[in-house]
Every structure is written in structure tokens, then in C-alpha cells.
Amino acid sequence: MHVGIRAMAEDLVLDTAIRDWVLIPLSVVMVLIGVLRYFVSMLLCSSQTPDAKIVKEGQVILRARNLRTGANFVPSKSFRLRKIYFCNEENGLLFVPKGQVQNPQAQMFSDPNMAMDMMKKNLSMIIPQTLTFAWVNFFFSGFVAAKIPFPLTQRFRSMLQNGIDLSTVDVSYVSSRSWYFLNLFGLRGLFSLILGEENAVDDTQRMMQMGGFGFDPSKGLSAEKDNIDITQHDWALPYCEQRAEAVLRKVIS
Amino acid sequence: MAVHSDSASSGKKSSNGPNELLTFNAENMQNNMKIIYYSRTFLSIIGGVVAGILGFTGLKGFVFYLLLMGLTSLGLVAKAGFSTHTYFDSWNRVLLDGFLGGLMSFVLFWTFAYDIVHIF
Secondary structure, three states: OOEEEOOOOOOEEEOHHHHHHHHHHHHHHHHHHHHHHHHHHHHHOOOOOOOHHHHHHHHHHHHHHHHHHOHHHOOHHHHHHHHHHHHOOOOOOOOOOHHHOOOHHHHHHHOHHHHHHHHHHHHHHHHHHHHHHHHHHHHOOOOOOEEOOOOOOHHHHHHHOOOOOOOOOOOOEEOHHHHHHHHHHHHHHHHHHHOOOOOOOOHHHHHHHHHOOOOHHHHHHHHHHHHHHHOOOOOOOOOHHHHHHHHHHHHHO | OHHHHOOOOOOOOOEEOOOOEEOOOHHHHHHHHHHHHHHHHHHHHHHHHHHHHHOOOOHHHHHHHHHHHHHHHHHHHHHOOOOHHHOOOOHHHHHHOOHHHHHHHHHHHHHHHHHHHHHO
């Protein structure tokens, strides 16, 4: 592959073969790998019979949350009734005696199914990326692959042009490694359109999910209890009869 | 554009008269958010290709992207009948959501189209 330099301008004329054999195949491969990853994750997701206790706790939390959001629409007495039901010290639903608070993380790691699932998700994310990156580096290094249409400072040179050893070439001319990274970030939007509804969760989002592990069950109950405790009741429908009357009048007339 | 035609911003939230109390139907809100996201992504991709073919470089390209996002917001507001408060809970959602997500797709397709048309 040759790079021909025209005498006066700084524009490089790049070989058409680069376009045919580098840019397009790389993008196509990344799209296909993304689709493949999606299908593989669909096939591999093992159905896990959920633990009854955890489901029960989850539902209690949901109920408490609904109470909190809808608190202003029930009369004050009903709200207090429900609040006591949830937060009562002796047998309220959300009250967990100190000794029984289970550590979810220990539980999670000791449960083999969940550990396997996590590992599978991690692997299915990391392996295609690593493989593709290695492939790009091996085959497509050492030449200019593309020109990015906007100018960048000299600092980006080492990052974007790592295979190219000429220091006089404009920083806009990048190597194929940076084309790979550009694709990595830019194809997220495309995946969400193709694969429908955020199924194409990309790596950065997944990594953020992995990082923040706060699992609901442990702190969930006491957090919900505190939240309900501080919820004030503010009756939102004080003139509901008058308003209903107005609406009905409008409808009838 | 398929995305626009079959996606009516759905679901109002009810607003109670004199008390100005707004309630949200969470599911509909989510649906509306999704629609915004799809519109933005689709338009960034198309806009990227257009910018590349037209040969925008540097700042012009980014200005074009900003224009595009402004157009998207305008279109969404018009579709919502200029009363965004019945469909979304704050102005920021309509105007700014999905802004940066579309940027990466825009840059990718801009680079792609620009290279294919102008450099090679």
C-alpha cells in the first residue's frame, strides 16, 4: 500500500485498497461481532430459579416504594395505617433485626449460579474486544488508515498514530487502531437501533454496572424503612369533590 | 423516517387543576425518553454521513451537529404539540438528552463518509 504525497498540498492521497480492505471490513466485522455477542448472550442466559425469600423481599420493597410515591393520594389515616404496618418496631414488614442482616456479597459469591453468570457476562464482553484488538494490531498496523475531519493538537499524535513513524504527517491522519476505537464508541448508537431497546449494552455501561454492586436485599429494607419514616403526608386532593363536579359539568355540557 | 412516523409521543401525565400537582406515569415517561433517544441516534448517523459527503471539516462539522440537535429538539417539541409539560417532566429532557451519545456516532459516520468521498 503506497502513500503518495502531492508536492504542494498537505493532503495525502491514500490508496483505494486501504478503503476497501481496512476501513470497511473493520466496521463490518465489529458490527457482526456485536450482533453475534447479542445472540450468544441470549442463548447462554441460564434460567435461574430465584430464591423465594429474595423475591419476597423484593416485592416488599416495591410495595413500600409505591406507598411512598402514592402517599399523597390516600387519606391521612390510611397512610398512617400503612406506615405503621411497614415500620412497626416489632413486626413491621421492613424491620430487620440486626443479627439477621445477611451480607449479600458473601451470599452472591458462594452461590455458584450467580458467580457463573457474572463470569460469563464478563467473558462475553472482554473476549471479543481483546481478540478484535489483537487482530487489528497484527494485520493493520504501520500505515495511515483514515483522516479524521477535524484538527487535533500535537498531544494526540502518540495516541492516534502509533504505527506511523513519520513525525511530519498531520495528526489528522490516524492509524487503524484509532479507527478501531472510533468504531467501538460510535457503533453503540447503531447497535441500539438494530438490536432494539438498549439490548446493545456496550462495554462502558457494563463496566459501570459491574463496578457499583449495591445489591438490593441487604440495605434495601432498612433504606426503605427510613424513607417511609421521613415521608410527610400532604393530602393532594383536598378539593376533589369540587374538581370532579367541574369536570363532570364540562363533560355534560 | 420510520422512527418518526410510528412513534407518537405517548401518554400524558395528569395535572390536577388548582394545586398544580403533577403526577407521572412512569412507563409512558420511559417510552417517551426512548423515542427521543432513537430519534437523536438515527439523526446523528444520517447527519454524520451528510456532513462527510458535503466535506465539512473541523468546526463546521460540529456546528452542523449542533444545528442537527437543535432541529431534533424542535421537531420533538412540535410533535408534542408545543406543550412539553404534558409529556416530559422538564425542558432539559427534550433539549439535552442523548446529546453526547449521538456525538460519537456522528463523528464515526462523519469520518467514514468524509474519507470515502474525499480522501480515497
